[in-house]
Amino acid sequence: MARMTMIEAIQNAHDLAMARDDRVVVFGEDVGFFGGVFRCTAGLQKKYGKSRCFDTPISELGIVGAAIGMAAYGLRPCVEIQFADYMYPAYDQIVSEAARLRYRSAGEFTCPIVIRMPMGGGIFGAQTHSQSPEALFTHVTGLKTVVPSTPADAKGLLLASIADPDPVIFLEPKRLYNGPFDGHHDRPVTSWRTHALGEVPDGYFETPLGVASVVQAGDALTILTYGTMVHVALAAVQETGIAAEVIDLRTLLPLDRETVMESVRKTGRCLVLHEATLTSGYGAELAAQVQTDCFYHLEAPVARVAGWDTPYPHAQEWDYFPGPARVARQMRALMEA
The missing domain is CATH 3.40.50.970 (Thiamin diphosphate (ThDP)-binding fold, Pyr/PP domains)
Incomplete structure (x- = not known):
């Protein structure tokens, strides 16, 4: 590799x-x-x-x-x-x-x-x-x-x-693109380096489309996310100590519903995390599907953490991003619900 x-x-x-x-x-x-x-x-x-x-x-x-x-x-x-x-x-x-x-x-x-x-x-x-x-x-x-x-x-x-x-x-x-980053520029999180820079197998191989990855197992709550926010979620889990199961969707369409629903039925709590604006973001579809398929297993309403409902703010870019602190607050609130 x-x-x-x-x-x-x-x-x-x-x-x-x-x-x-x-x-x-x-x-x-x-x-x-x-x-x-x-x-x-x-x-x-x-x-x-x-x-x-x-x-x-x-x-x-x-x-x-x-x-x-x-x-x-x-x-x-x-x-x-x-x-x-x-x-x-x-x-x-x-x-x-x-x-x-x-x-x-x-x-x-x-x-x-x-x-x-x-x-x-x-x-x-x-x-x-x-x-x-x-x-x-x-x-x-x-x-x-x-x-x-x-x-x-x-x-x-x-x-x-x-x-x-x-x-x-x-x-x-x-x-x-270029490896490790910190989710909140004044608070580097060294553990992200493991996930942002990685060992890549040699030669030709295909990662199947439509198959999610459970990047961290847990039984307290499920975090559904993708892209950059996978690393933000992992940092928030580290910060809170909550045994969250972090699922990297990888393919948004087709969605790996089986992995998603199996996790939420196990944990009873679900947090959806993405960088795009909240209203009508992809997280709304995830929340709706979880509500439909896992209603009787949920111990709390499905929560969402996302970007602001504003034009993209240049000067406040790092506040716009959901960072570990924002995710951690919502995780604690879910556990108390």
Whole structure:
């Protein structure tokens, strides 16, 4: 195994997928010669040539539209939207074309594309470089939505996404790109290093889509989360000493309902945690499903901790993020309910 950052793991996944299948093509703004704004595609153009890894004009609609056409004719495009905030011009192509192609063609065509997007805050990128739009995709039938939280999962999930016959939205938390971080900048939490930088298996492997990971077992309450917030949850558990079971969903759609409901039925308490704004966030769907499936097992109402219902605040970025202190307060309140 090699020790990698998430950026290195994503680059390695691209490399392996392109070597394994010459139908895989990689393109987007600056992904070729420059290697991507975060260097997730570094070296691919030099190794595989400009016909398989290339730069595009600044047109997200064009990037995704071209990828859909390529996929319909047998290629497997893996494209990058430079920031998730830039995907809105392409949203109609994603929803009206990519997600529906299999159904509209009665199975004659599929759309095996991966649309990679750096998501979330942590780089002081302000409103147009920091959004977490996962709920906009999980609402759309025909799309799969994936959010890794470790380098190993980033590699395995990306390889599985590229191999998938249908469109996958692959959201990459920017705060995890280069390894460890602290959830509250004046309080580093050293234990996060184990989870943010990790051992990544060598060679080709796929992490199945639709399968959650129990990253910490417990019986007092269940924390449902994904991406950056997995590490925030682990730090809050460490702070409180509460025996919480932390579940990294990894794939938001399809959701691993079996793992989620089994945990909540065991613990009787559930906290949903995400970085995106609270109202109509993906956590609302999780809370509704838990309420429906586990009502008679719950010892307290399902709780949610999330970002503020405001435009993304540049100056207050680290207050906007749910940090260990906010999560810990809600955990204690759940235990007292």
